Amino acid sequence: MKKIVFILTLASLISCQNKEVKYEEINIVSKTPLMIEASDYFKPISMVSSDNIPDNFQELNNPVNITSVKFENRLNEKELLGQKLYYDKRLSKNGTISCNSCHNLDTYGVDNSSFSLGDTKEFGGRNSPSSIYAALHFKQFWDGRAKDVEEQAGMPILNPVEHGIPSQEFLVNRLRRIEEYQQFFKKVFPNDNQPITYSNLTNAIGAFERKLMPESRFDRWLDGDDDALDTNEKAGLQSFINNGCIACHSGVAIGGQMMQKFGVYGNYWEHTKSKKIDNGLHDITKNESDKFVFKAPSLRNIEKTYPYFHDGSVKDLSEAVKIMGKLQSNKDLSDTEVKNIVAFLKTLTAEVDPKFKKADL
Known part of the structure; x- marks a missing residue:
C-alpha cells in the first residue's frame, strides 16, 4: 500500500539574490498493522546489513x-x-x-x-x-x-x-x-x-x-507491497506469530540464529517416527542439557527443501508444521491454522539467479 506525497525541497542555497523552489515526488510506504507487527520479528533481504546479520x-x-x-x-x-x-x-x-x-x-x-x-x-x-x-x-x-x-x-x-x-x-x-x-x-x-x-x-x-x-514474495511484502501476499497467507503469518513460531524462526533468515531442543514438550521421535534417535549437540559437548539440541533451521524455501528435520524423517510440510506446533509450543494446531501457516511458508520460496546455477564453467 503506497501513497504519493509532494514535498517542497530547496534546490539551491537560499541567498538574497535568488531562491529556487521545486516540487519533488516521493513514494512513501503506508504500512498495515500486520506489516508493523511483522517488522518486529522479520527483516527483508533488502535490509540485510551488519546490524541484523551475524x-x-x-x-x-x-x-x-x-x-x-x-x-x-x-x-x-x-x-x-x-x-x-x-x-x-x-x-x-x-x-x-x-x-x-x-x-x-x-x-x-x-x-x-x-x-x-x-x-x-x-x-x-x-x-x-x-x-x-x-x-x-x-x-x-x-x-x-x-x-x-x-x-x-x-x-x-x-x-x-x-x-x-x-x-x-x-x-x-x-x-x-x-x-x-x-x-x-x-x-x-x-x-x-x-x-x-x-x-x-x-x-x-x-x-x-x-x-x-534471492528475494521472495514475503520480502516484497515486508518492503511494503501489501498485494504480494493474499488473505490466506496473511492469516498464516498471523497464526505463525500468535503460536510462537517466531521464538525460533525470525530475523532475515527466519531462523538459523539459535540452538534449540527438538522436543520441548515431548520426544521428537514419537512424532516424527525417526528410525534413529540422534542426540544432536550432545554428541559434541557430552553435556546432558545438550541432548536433542539442534540449530533451529531457516524456513526460507521450506516448501522446496523437504524432507524435514535433522534426519529428513517427514516429507509433508503440513505434517511438519503440526509436529512443530505440538513439540515446540505444546499446541494442537487446527486444520485451518496449519493450512494458512503452510500458505504463508510458501511465500518464502525464492529462485536463485540462473547465472549462479551454471555448471558448465
Missing part, C-alpha cells in the same frame, strides 16, 4: 558488499572461482560428487533426500541443509560445529563418508596440477606466493555462497 558475515579477509546483496547479480573473480569449485567433482576423492551434489542449486540448495550419498556410496548421518541463505546463519551444520560458511565448506571435503578427500594436502596438490586453477587462483589471490591453498579454496566457496540471497 558478525562473521563480513570477515576482514573475505569482504562482500552486503548492502547490495539484493541488487547486485554479478559475480566478482573470487565468487566466480567459488562457483567453479562448488560444482567441481574433483573436490571428492573418486570424482563422483561436488558441493552441488548435496546442495543442488537447481533444487533450492538441497537434494531432497533424507540422507545424502557420499563419494564412497555411503549415506551421511544427517539431512543436508540448504546452502541458500546459509551465510545468514549464526553457525553452520545441525550441531553448529562450524562458525561460518568458509569453515563449513572445508569440512565435508575431508569427511570420509562425504567427499572422502584424505587430507588438505591431497586436494591442494591435486588442484595445483590443474593449469586452469593455477591461473584462476593467482588472479584472485595475487599477493600470495602460493595462491592454491586450502584456506583460499574455502574462502572462495564461502564468497560464492554469500551471493545466494
Whole structure:
C-alpha cells in the first residue's frame, strides 16, 4: 500500500539574490498493522546489513558488499572461482560428487533426500541443509560445529563418508596440477606466493555462497507491497506469530540464529517416527542439557527443501508444521491454522539467479 506525497525541497542555497523552489515526488510506504507487527520479528533481504546479520558475515579477509546483496547479480573473480569449485567433482576423492551434489542449486540448495550419498556410496548421518541463505546463519551444520560458511565448506571435503578427500594436502596438490586453477587462483589471490591453498579454496566457496540471497514474495511484502501476499497467507503469518513460531524462526533468515531442543514438550521421535534417535549437540559437548539440541533451521524455501528435520524423517510440510506446533509450543494446531501457516511458508520460496546455477564453467 503506497501513497504519493509532494514535498517542497530547496534546490539551491537560499541567498538574497535568488531562491529556487521545486516540487519533488516521493513514494512513501503506508504500512498495515500486520506489516508493523511483522517488522518486529522479520527483516527483508533488502535490509540485510551488519546490524541484523551475524558478525562473521563480513570477515576482514573475505569482504562482500552486503548492502547490495539484493541488487547486485554479478559475480566478482573470487565468487566466480567459488562457483567453479562448488560444482567441481574433483573436490571428492573418486570424482563422483561436488558441493552441488548435496546442495543442488537447481533444487533450492538441497537434494531432497533424507540422507545424502557420499563419494564412497555411503549415506551421511544427517539431512543436508540448504546452502541458500546459509551465510545468514549464526553457525553452520545441525550441531553448529562450524562458525561460518568458509569453515563449513572445508569440512565435508575431508569427511570420509562425504567427499572422502584424505587430507588438505591431497586436494591442494591435486588442484595445483590443474593449469586452469593455477591461473584462476593467482588472479584472485595475487599477493600470495602460493595462491592454491586450502584456506583460499574455502574462502572462495564461502564468497560464492554469500551471493545466494534471492528475494521472495514475503520480502516484497515486508518492503511494503501489501498485494504480494493474499488473505490466506496473511492469516498464516498471523497464526505463525500468535503460536510462537517466531521464538525460533525470525530475523532475515527466519531462523538459523539459535540452538534449540527438538522436543520441548515431548520426544521428537514419537512424532516424527525417526528410525534413529540422534542426540544432536550432545554428541559434541557430552553435556546432558545438550541432548536433542539442534540449530533451529531457516524456513526460507521450506516448501522446496523437504524432507524435514535433522534426519529428513517427514516429507509433508503440513505434517511438519503440526509436529512443530505440538513439540515446540505444546499446541494442537487446527486444520485451518496449519493450512494458512503452510500458505504463508510458501511465500518464502525464492529462485536463485540462473547465472549462479551454471555448471558448465
